[in-house]
Amino acid sequence: MQLKSLENCELSISFYPKFKYDASGGGGEGILSPPNENGICPILFDINEFSIPPINWRTTKFLGIKLPPGLEITIKNQSLKGYLDIKTGDLSLDFIAKFRLSILKYIKAPDLIVETCLNSKEVLIQESKIKGTSIQKDGKTTLVGISTIKLTGNTIFDGFLSLPTTALAILKCQVKELEYYEYKWDLQD
Secondary structure, three states, X not given: OEEEEOOOEEEEEOOOOOEEEOOOOOEEEEEEOOOOOOOEEEEEEOOOOOEOOOEOOOOEEEOOEEOOOOEEXXXXXXXXXXXXXXXXXXXXXXXXXXXXXXXXXXXXXXXXXXXXXXXXXXXXXXXXXXXXXXXXXXXXXXXXXXXXXXXXXXXXXXXXXXXXXXXXXXXXXXXXXXXXXXXXXXXXX
16 A cells, blocks of 8 residues: 655644645555455555655645744654545554754753644544545545654754644645555545
8 A cells, every 4th residue: 555645734833823844755555464354454654655745834734834943853754554444445554753953053951752643534632623524436535633742852853843732743645556456435536
């Protein structure tokens, strides 16, 4: 199975407005096991082969303005696994990654550890429901997830982000190479 990240994604942390994030070009291949009696297929991605575009001036806008050049957040995937429900088209992935902010490659903030379940159903954040979408006929899906970001130990950085705090991800993706499964969910165009 191949998972590709797409443009028109959104990220937010703490009280800051959402960032618009173009994650196109990211993704990788996962091993999709045969379904169990309930139609659930476990998925495991090789983290060394799974790419996530950095958050920088090429990929990200904040309040409609590109991030300044030299400001970059790299994302180092630590774990990505989950399941696909072939009866409903729902996708759920447990995601662990390190997010590292650098300024001009000289100033580096401590890693933010993000642990979340990215899923195609919904999450609740600040009394608002953010909905994902199950896999559609063209393979596209929207995955949503929230994570509690813990203190890093750096007083300045922790204060700047109001840590501990909550982060939100809304990721547009496309799933490919699933043709050999006979899907039972009602796909939409």
